[in-house]
Amino acid sequence: xxxxxxxxxxxxxxxxxxxxxPWETDAHCPGVSVEENLARLxxxxxxxxxxxxxxxxIIGDPQQYPGAFEDTIKHINTLENVHFTLLVGDLAETGxxxxxxxxxxxxxxxxIPIIPVIGNHDSISFGKDIWLxxxxxxxxxxTYFNTRFVAYNDNQYEFxxxxxxxxxxxxxxxxxxxxxxxxxxxxxxxxxxWDDNEGFDAHMSDSGYELTxxxxxxxxxxxxxxxxxxxxxxxxxxxxxxxxMLTVYAGADMPLQVxxxxxxxxITTSRVVAIPSPQ
Amino acid sequence: MKSYLFxxxxxxxxxxxxxxxxxxxxxxxxLMGMVHASYGDSFFDNHHLSAGMxxxxxxxxxxxxxxxxxxxxxxxPYRFDFNVEGHDFQFSPVNFGTSxxxxxxxxxxxxxxxxxxxxxxxxxxxxxxxxYQSILHISDKTEVYFDISILDVGLITYVREPEFFMDNxxxxxxxxxxxxxxxxxxxx
Numbered sequence: 001x002x003x004x005x006x007x008x009x010x011x012x013x014x015x016x017x018x019x020x021x022p023w024e025t026d027a028h029c030p031g032v033s034v035e036e037n038l039a040r041l042x043x044x045x046x047x048x049x050x051x052x053x054x055x056x057x058i059i060g061d062p063q064q065y066p067g068a069f070e071d072t073i074k075h076i077n078t079l080e081n082v083h084f085t086l087l088v089g090d091l092a093e094t095g096x097x098x099x100x101x102x103x104x105x106x107x108x109x110x111x112i113p114i115i116p117v118i119g120n121h122d123s124i125s126f127g128k129d130i131w132l133x134x135x136x137x138x139x140x141x142x143t144y145f146n147t148r149f150v151a152y153n154d155n156q157y158e159f160x161x162x163x164x165x166x167x168x169x170x171x172x173x174x175x176x177x178x179x180x181x182x183x184x185x186x187x188x189x190x191x192x193x194w195d196d197n198e199g200f201d202a203h204m205s206d207s208g209y210e211l212t213x214x215x216x217x218x219x220x221x222x223x224x225x226x227x228x229x230x231x232x233x234x235x236x237x238x239x240x241x242x243x244x245m246l247t248v249y250a251g252a253d254m255p256l257q258v259x260x261x262x263x264x265x266x267i268t269t270s271r272v273v274a275i276p277s278p279q
Numbered sequence: 280m281k282s283y284l285f286x287x288x289x290x291x292x293x294x295x296x297x298x299x300x301x302x303x304x305x306x307x308x309x310l311m312g313m314v315h316a317s318y319g320d321s322f323f324d325n326h327h328l329s330a331g332m333x334x335x336x337x338x339x340x341x342x343x344x345x346x347x348x349x350x351x352x353x354x355x356p357y358r359f360d361f362n363v364e365g366h367d368f369q370f371s372p373v374n375f376g377t378s379x380x381x382x383x384x385x386x387x388x389x390x391x392x393x394x395x396x397x398x399x400x401x402x403x404x405x406x407x408x409x410x411y412q413s414i415l416h417i418s419d420k421t422e423v424y425f426d427i428s429i430l431d432v433g434l435i436t437y438v439r440e441p442e443f444f445m446d447n448x449x450x451x452x453x454x455x456x457x458x459x460x461x462x463x464x465x466x467x
Contacts, residue, residue, distance in 0.1 A: 020338075
């Protein structure tokens, strides 16, 4: 019996963590930072010629369902021509370390880079600290095969004045490092443009954005203000199940396309983003 | 916070009427703080209620925080005796409990702050913890225990998607949701 008790204690000690409270901030999430994933993406870009088209998966709001998130990631691994995934926020529900760690475990199953932006649920409790430590900056941009993606934090309840319009313009208009022309500019954030953020769509459109991509609303949506004409694509919550798919065609005169995918991406509602008329 | 103190005060005022044995408890880890001191009473032999206060100093991975708790524990009467070098011990292998834990910090809230619409978030400062204890009775009045706990969201997520945890963590996936701590209890 003594041996059994000893064995029990060894097993339980090996299987558990010594946690001081639910609000620790040192989430164990190797390999998921924005910096690491952008480096993977840049390496792929450098090793491959510019394709005629490529696809980007868009996953939103996987909170509370890491298993469904993992299933989606594994499914996306099987799809052709998907170069990376945009994860548009709300990995956590209550902003605690354990929730982030489960999602990181699921993200580790991806064969392609996953680029995350912070959601409002990720920002509560001590989630802001965990995010900075695990994923990195709230705002960042990158250019992939002549398309500029600008990821920005617009969780205004949690961060006060957000997003930073001046920064959004600077990132859209910054020349590419390789000197090549930027063919498309796409904004990515968790919350679709706020109703009370007056003039935001016009500001984004004037800055050159063609499309913005979001989550938060837990259902597929696609809309634009009549007076501005900047389309906003919203993906559904992951457990629906569903995710979005952006297709980028080479050339500034080629349109962008967004599709609504069910889990196996059989049923799609396709939207072609109109090419902006020259100003 | 005021309502919490009211509940705590009411609890202790009511204790003498139906309690049959008091104890103090010192615990470390298992989501209850670096140190968590509780005072409690036993009822109907196997049921235990306690209230306590914990503390976590400022660390690299934790903000300085005080914690408050209300805890219930069911202690299974089964014990077995054993002897180590002439000293008699008793061991209670199976005991279960639940705790209501309140974290007192400006980044956490019980009532939704003004900037949010009604119902936007559930309280972030209040958590429910489920726990299992193995207790070693050193004497009639003193016992030490090993505690394994599961946070509310851990239990819910595990029940919803057990395959995810079983595929990714050891020990039936429980590695992904459990935490451990230890403590000392002294009965009066």
